[in-house]
Amino acid sequence: MTHSLPELPYSPDALAPAISAETIEFHYGKHFQTYIDNLNKMIEDSPYEDMGIEEIVMKAGGAIFNNAAQAWNHDFYFQSLTPVPVEMPEVLAGKIEKAFGSAAGFKTEFIKAAATLFGSGWAWLCEDKDGALSIVQTQNADNPMTQGLKPLLTIDVWEHAYYIDYRNRRAAYLEAVWNLIDWNKVAGRL
Numbered sequence: 198m199t200h201s202l203p204e205l206p207y208s209p210d211a212l213a214p215a216i217s218a219e220t221i222e223f224h225y226g227k228h229f230q231t232y233i234d235n236l237n238k239m240i241e242d243s244p245y246e247d248m249g250i251e252e253i254v255m256k257a258g259g260a261i262f263n264n265a266a267q268a269w270n271h272d273f274y275f276q277s278l279t280p281v282p283v284e285m286p287e288v289l290a291g292k293i294e295k296a297f298g299s300a301a302g303f304k305t306e307f308i309k310a311a312a313t314l315f316g317s318g319w320a321w322l323c324e325d326k327d328g329a330l331s332i333v334q335t336q337n338a339d340n341p342m343t344q345g346l347k348p349l350l351t352i353d354v355w356e357h358a359y360y361i362d363y364r365n366r367r368a369a370y371l372e373a374v375w376n377l378i379d380w381n382k383v384a385g386r387l
């Protein structure tokens with residue numbers, strides 16, 4: 198199976214100025230594409246050759262895991278954004294209130310987790326088997342699916358996600374990207 202770069206659900210300049218067309222050109226067009234290309238090369242004639250990306254993430258280790266997980270994570274991240282402001286659906290708002298006290302409390306905790314993640318990685322909102330929500334940090338390519346959690350939302354905090362637009366100001370990137378989250382997509386993953 199040859200994997201290909203999934204299409205974006207918006208035009209490359211639609212998220213500007215929070216995420217510029219130049220960042221999309223590099224982050225989506227080059228970094229994400231490279232993970233897909235590397236994955237395709239690595240799985241050739243391997244036990245992973247006919248698996249979907251999610252199955253590879255759950256079963257592989259090493260470089261194949263890293264490239265498959267980065268492919269999965271980037272698709273999930275880009276699919277979670279929208280240029281059109283979306284209000285949080287009630288079913289999600291209720292669960293967030295239960296877990297974090299309020300929507301504002303959730304935002305504070307999520308952004309803190311994303312801002313304090315040391316080095317490269319991802320901040321996630323996840324749901325466990327009992328339906329409880331939690332915020333998770335992962336390093337590098339790691340994905341909470343391998344810990345038995347269901348990802349609902351992620352924000353990429355690798356430097357390549359924000360350096361063109363924000364240089365070292367990760368917190369400014371997080372504040373801006375927060376307004377791009379498609380809460381309908383997040384709720385749809387519950």
Ligand code: MN
Pocket residue numbers: 224228271353355357358
């Ligand atoms: Mn990235």
